[in-house]
Amino acid sequence: MELREPDVQSGRNILEVTRTLRANLRKSDRKVADVLLESPQRILNATVAETAELADVSQPTVIRFCAAIGCEGFQDLKIRLAQSLALGTPATHSAITDDDTPAAVASKIFDYTISSLDWARHALDMEQMNAAVALILKATHLEFFGFGASAIVAQDLQQKFPLFGIPCNATMDSHQQLMAASMMKPGSVAVAISNTGQTLSIVELARLAREQGAKVISIAGSTQTALFDYSDVVINVETLDNTDIFTPTTSRIAALVAADILSTLVARQLGTPHNQRLVRMKRYLSQMRRNEAF
Amino acid sequence: MELREPDVQSGRNILEVTRTLRANLRKSDRKVADVLLESPQRILNATVAETAELADVSQPTVIRFCAAIGCEGFQDLKIRLAQSLALGTPATHSAITDDDTPAAVASKIFDYTISSLDWARHALDMEQMNAAVALILKATHLEFFGFGASAIVAQDLQQKFPLFGIPCNATMDSHQQLMAASMMKPGSVAVAISNTGQTLSIVELARLAREQGAKVISIAGSTQTALFDYSDVVINVETLDNTDIFTPTTSRIAALVAADILSTLVARQLGTPHNQRLVRMKRYLSQMRRNEAF
DNA sequence: ATCAATTTGGTAATATTGCTACATTGATGA
DNA sequence: TCATCAATGTAGCAATATTACCAAATTGAT
Structure with missing residues (x-):
């Protein structure tokens, strides 16, 4: 069925994948994972060197992290991340909190609706x-x-x-x-x-x-x-x-x-x-x- | 207002932007634009050199094209492209034709709905x-x-x-x-x-x-x-x-x-x-x- | 407790890739 | 027809990602 292409289905949403694998990662890789989950938008505009600094690890560790979560390399990670972010921050990350601004609430509701539709499409x-x-x-x-x-x-x-x-x-x-x-x-x-x-x-x-x-x-x-x-x-x-x-x-x-x-x-x-x-x-x-x- | 960050608002959906600007582009840039519109997925996994070859232009032309459509550079283009593609092929590309399979029709309707919501969010x-x-x-x-x-x-x-x-x-x-x-x-x-x-x-x-x-x-x-x-x-x-x-x-x-x-x-x-x-x-x-x- | 064996993580070198300065060609108008 | 400017390519440079290698840490068995 055309809607279930493996490449779309398998590597879906880097952030979700990262969250799932986080526990079984090496200690240093986990540092990178945390930075990624914490501020994905930042990684999107960062180089390997910057990411390494943010996570307080060496550059090769960042590369190894990419491999660990199933990416071809850092570039590949960024591209997948971009796609994940475009579908909105996944639902688990977008719980509406009391101190969200109205604009943030609106944004989260749109995100949530869009991810949900994307989910429905595959199901x-x-x-x-x-x-x-x-x-x-x-x-x-x-x-x-x-x-x-x-x-x-x-x-x-x-x-x-x-x-x-x-x-x-x-x-x-x-x-x-x-x-x-x-x-x-x-x-x-x-x-x-x-x-x-x-x-x-x-x-x-x-x-x-x-x-x-x-x-x-x-x-x-x-x-x-x-x-x-x-x-x-x-x-x-x-x-x-x-x-x-x-x-x-x-x-x-x-x-x-x-x-x-x-x-x-x-x-x-x-x-x-x-x-x-x-x-x-x-x-x-x-x-x-x-x-x-x- | 948080929802209207300039970078998100302005350069939304590279494919749409490219299609709009295509006519006013330099001849060589247009070649790049055509490759991009024709097979965006391919560009996503390509380097500048590969893109240049695909479009039959020199590498700097590819870079210049990126600037022409408002991207910071080639990497930036790829990231934006990834985001655009994640939201589904834009509406103008997804007109439902008579020989689409039912699965393709479903896919296009989802794409269209999701892009439309994304549009509404920013408006x-x-x-x-x-x-x-x-x-x-x-x-x-x-x-x-x-x-x-x-x-x-x-x-x-x-x-x-x-x-x-x-x-x-x-x-x-x-x-x-x-x-x-x-x-x-x-x-x-x-x-x-x-x-x-x-x-x-x-x-x-x-x-x-x-x-x-x-x-x-x-x-x-x-x-x-x-x-x-x-x-x-x-x-x-x-x-x-x-x-x-x-x-x-x-x-x-x-x-x-x-x-x-x-x-x-x-x-x-x-x-x-x-x-x-x-x-x-x-x-x-x-x-x-x-x-x-x- | 100690010593291999194995995993983990960093340093430094290398390869790749993207980008810029400059030169060349082609187009436009006086 | 020449001068001027825009467009495009060549070549070199800078940045960025990746690999090879080595040191430290961890683990497990004796």
Whole structure:
């Protein structure tokens, strides 16, 4: 699968790797590791000599450290470090503290969201995604289920899929959801969204839909969930979870991206005539935006 | 403002910068630029000599090229390039084509979303954000307005702010919105969300809210919008816009991140007692998830 | 406790790489 | 057509990274 190139996957995030290996490093190498973890940005603009001085070790030690954490040399380290930093300081480093300035908080939230998306990208299983597209293309009607943050994702999907001419629906009222699920039939497809995959009502809706002969696609944060048993396809949207109170809910954002991918793939399969309709629809919507009053 | 360090702001995304400047470059420099744009990954692992050979120019030309696009030297170029590549191939390079595999489509959508968030991060004006926090802290009641994709952002905010004990509301029905806006009064704060900032109904709601003496915070994709005239604070959530039909709507995702930042900053200001309540609330919600049936 | 054996870390030499000064060529305009 | 200036290459230099080698420290077995 193209998304899982070894070079991207293996040597991911020097800072994480360093943190992991730190304990088994030589004493002097550890000094270098500490400087790296402490002020990566500084190393990025430093030479071997400067780094050696910062860590209070000799220059060759710095080189040996590079080898120890699996880099080709100092240059290679810098390049990998640059890439790691671009994705934002990894989540473990970016806990929001009380004395962060508002700008720092903003920066950390962006970092966290971006790393989280990067994580989700690598965890995404394209086979399941393709299977979901296939199911949707054959569907006579779609139903989106989600609570809380996942309700937002359901609503987002509900805004997209009518554009493809596929009849669909998303209700937030749990009684109406229950009715909708029990009225499903072979040919219908239910999309159940739940980050935990444990939300009882959602599992119940999936079970019900399936009992009626409908297919179930679930979008969840893990494949090992209660929802799994009642799903034909599971789109896995893994995110970095963090128990910190201040941590934003990145799962909904990753799920929205998954929704983008799903809808884009469906749109492509529907081919050109449909896409032209889509263009017209987009144009119409933007006109409406300008003219519409009450 | 920490988020706008010149070195980060100015030389962002080498590939984009190179593409923009390409036309005004010296002939030989352009050769280097073309190699860079063509196979950036290759340059990343190359020396000056190798790059010179690839571009069929002399080594000093490569160095001069670095200076021409605003880099300190070749090393600096490589580091910036590494960062640019880590954020995914920039949007302009990642137009989704008909013969992309599904995996490639997924990859491009992730890339596009991540670059877009990175863009939004640098465009975010923290002074306005802080002003918004100040307004919200003094508010007696909040009202969130948004249509279409922005309705999702409104709903997201509506899920968060009650946790802070601030009475708030978000309706999607335009008549109820109209009523809500006209019932606002001094002390109320309206949050108007619109990517274009031109959506007539939203502008109208903002005007109305303000007429009643309420403060208006707008979340928009640009500061130069019709909404601006009726806003006390404008949170600018710029995204890379792209007219391609397949392009996902990243504006809503960026707006959600802005919402995360806003709510986190408010939570911090409210201080510890409130945060404890927040923890209790989170715990309660996750319990409900497990036990809740119909 | 003592002596190999092995690991670790520093010094100094070397190779590589990036950069600058200067010369040459090509282009532009009076 | 010549003078002037910009553009590009050649050659040498400076910096930077890397390797070879040796000394010190650590470990383990007798």
